[in-house]
Amino acid sequence: MERNEELFLIKSIAEMLNKETDMDSMLQQVLNRILALTSLHTGWIFLFDEKGEFELKAYAQLPEALEFEDRKYLCEGGCRCIDRCLSGRLNKATNIIDCERIEYAMKEKRGDTEGITHHASVPIKSGEELYGLLNVASPNKLNFNDDELHILESISYQIGTACERMRLSEKQHEMHILEERNRLARDLHDSVNQHLFSIMYTAKGTKSITTDEDVGESLDEIYQLSKEALSEMKNLIWQLRSDNIKEGLKKRIENYGKKLKLSVTSIFWEEDIPGCVESTFWKITQEALNNVYKHANASQVIIEVKKVDSYMTLTISDNGCGFNRQEVSQNGFGLTSMAERAKLVEGDCKITSELNKGTTVYVQIPLRKGRRGSNVTANKIDDC
Numbered sequence: 001m002e003r004n005e006e007l008f009l010i011k012s013i014a015e016m017l018n019k020e021t022d023m024d025s026m027l028q029q030v031l032n033r034i035l036a037l038t039s040l041h042t043g044w045i046f047l048f049d050e051k052g053e054f055e056l057k058a059y060a061q062l063p064e065a066l067e068f069e070d071r072k073y074l075c076e077g078g079c080r081c082i083d084r085c086l087s088g089r090l091n092k093a094t095n096i097i098d099c100e101r102i103e104y105a106m107k108e109k110r111g112d113t114e115g116i117t118h119h120a121s122v123p124i125k126s127g128e129e130l131y132g133l134l135n136v137a138s139p140n141k142l143n144f145n146d147d148e149l150h151i152l153e154s155i156s157y158q159i160g161t162a163c164e165r166m167r168l169s170e171k172q173h174e175m176h177i178l179e180e181r182n183r184l185a186r187d188l189h190d191s192v193n194q195h196l197f198s199i200m201y202t203a204k205g206t207k208s209i210t211t212d213e214d215v216g217e218s219l220d221e222i223y224q225l226s227k228e229a230l231s232e233m234k235n236l237i238w239q240l241r242s243d244n245i246k247e248g249l250k251k252r253i254e255n256y257g258k259k260l261k262l263s264v265t266s267i268f269w270e271e272d273i274p275g276c277v278e279s280t281f282w283k284i285t286q287e288a289l290n291n292v293y294k295h296a297n298a299s300q301v302i303i304e305v306k307k308v309d310s311y312m313t314l315t316i317s318d319n320g321c322g323f324n325r326q327e328v329s330q331n332g333f334g335l336t337s338m339a340e341r342a343k344l345v346e347g348d349c350k351i352t353s354e355l356n357k358g359t360t361v362y363v364q365i366p367l368r369k370g371r372r373g374s375n376v377t378a379n380k381i382d383d384c
Contacts, residue, residue, distance in 0.1 A: 006151055009037045011365050012156055017162040023047075026166070027058040034136065034152075035060055042116060044074065044134040045124070047163075052086050057132070064111030065102060073110065074101055081121040085133050093122040093149040093156070098141060099135075115139030122152045125273055126160035134159070145306050185237045193233050200226035235290070249278050253303060260293040267304040273312060280345050281305060281314045282339045286360045289318045296320025296359065307367075314363040322353040338363075 013030055020026040027045050035043060044059040044066075056075045059066075066074045079100040084090040096118045106113060119137035123130060134156050144152075152273030203222040210216055245254075250268045272283070285303060292298050298320030305314050335351055338361065342349035347365035 001031060005037070006147070009034075010154055010158075013039065014158055016160055016275050020162070021169070023163065023166050024057055026162060027159070030061075030155070031058045034155065037178075038148075038151075040136045041114075041132050041138040043119075043134065045132055045134050046082065047132040048086065048130060054082055054133075061116035065105035065113045068105065068110040068265065069341065073105065079083050081119070081133060081135060081367070085121065085123050085358045090121060090123055093120060093144075093153040095120065095144050095149055099137070107202075113168065116141075116143055120144045120149065120152060122149075122156040123158045124156045124163065126164040129160070130165040131160050131295070167360075188237050190216050193237065194229065196226050196230040196295075200230060204302065207286065209217065209364060213270065238271065249273060249282055250307070252282060253289075256286060256289060260289055262289060262301055263299060264289075264291060264301045264303060267302070267306075269312070271307075273305070274367065276345050277312045277367070280341050280347065280365060283341050284314065284361065284363055285316060287338050287341075292318050292320060292360075295323070298358065308364075310367050311364050312364075314361075316361040317358060318360075319358045322355045322357050324353075324355060 013033055016029055016033065017026065020029065027047075031043050031045055034040060042061040042063065044062065045057050046054040046056045048054050053063055056071065059071065059074070062071065062074070080098075081094075081097050082092065083092075084097075097117050097120070099116070102113055102117055105111065116137045116139055118137045118141065122134040122136075124134055125133040134152070136152065203219045203226065207219040207223070208215050210219070250266050254264055254266055289301065290300055296318050298318035301316065303316050303320045304313070305312065307313075338351070339349045342363050342365065345365050347363060350362045351359065352357035352362075
């Protein structure tokens with residue numbers, strides 16, 4: 001490339017990175033722009049999580065051999081470039097790594113490689129923080145010169161800086177949401193909560209000075225309804241303040257069970273649970289425990305969280321009265337709410353119940369970064 005072309009490429013990518021706010025879109029656009037403004041033919045980008053698992057985030061003009069079965073073999077398993085990057089042996093743009101995935105594709109006859117056998121690998125970093133890996137290639141290209149590697153490395157640093165900016169922005173956005181929820185909880189506590197308390201005891205006080213039985217019954221009803229509304233309001237306030245689970249999911253669930261005066265036995269996976277999974281499990285468990293408290297008449301609830309292959313699972317079982325699913329509307333007992341919460345993180349929620357035999361809620365959520373190769377837009381939640 002001529003010097004002017006190099007400068008235009010770097011400037012063009014910098015302008016795009018400064019405007020883009022979505023990680024997946026940004027990576028795909030920058031890859032497309034690299035290929036459009038250079039002689040390179042194909043490329044793909046992996047992102048890494050803190051555990052070293054990778055996810056295919058962007059790809060363009062892949063040969064048939066890598067597109068085989070919806071890019072399955074590009075998304076799964078290890079390879080030399082990823083191993084070298086994660087082990088710290090690939091710290092800068094590297095001049096040609098023979099592609100292990102292409103080798104296997106040729107051996108297994110998965111399709112035409114279109115003359116691509118090697119690629120350059122460039123780590124995507126910001127400072128010492130490793131975010132991912134950029135691979136680019138062209139048919140029959142076996143060598144990248146120093147100028148090409150220098151340009152690719154400059155671009156990868158730009159991408160790394162953009163990745164860091166986006167993740168910091170997401171964290172800041174989440175903090176703003178948490179602050180707003182806490183503000184709303186405080187306002188509810190200081191206003192609506194206090195008004196309900198006043199109504200409840202005004203009704204009780206008024207009853208003590210009336211002899212009219214009809215009025216007394218009405219005041220009793222007002223008192224009871226206010227008491228129930230106050231209890232619901234306290235639960236709502238508690239939920240609003242509950243996204244940041246500082247005490248840990250197990251402790252929070254046990255405390256909530258005690259709050260509802262339920263006998264809860266919890267069995268938990270001992271390692272850390274990803275943030276979005278933990279939050280989802282908490283919300284679903286909270287809904288399920290509320291159902292047990294209000295409807296089940298159960299003497300025991302067993303809650304188990306564990307890891308099964310590349311999934312985290314949550315099982316909530318009670319020995320209560322159960323219910324007939326055919327007689328309960330989809331909106332009944334918050335069943336739709338629990339299913340929707342699981343779906344937001346690509347999970348499933350199944351509820352089984354029999355009359356007089358209790359109810360079981362089973363939730364399964366994929367560990368998305370561990371599920372290598374998922375090309376799905378992130379949910380903007382840490383570790384999801």
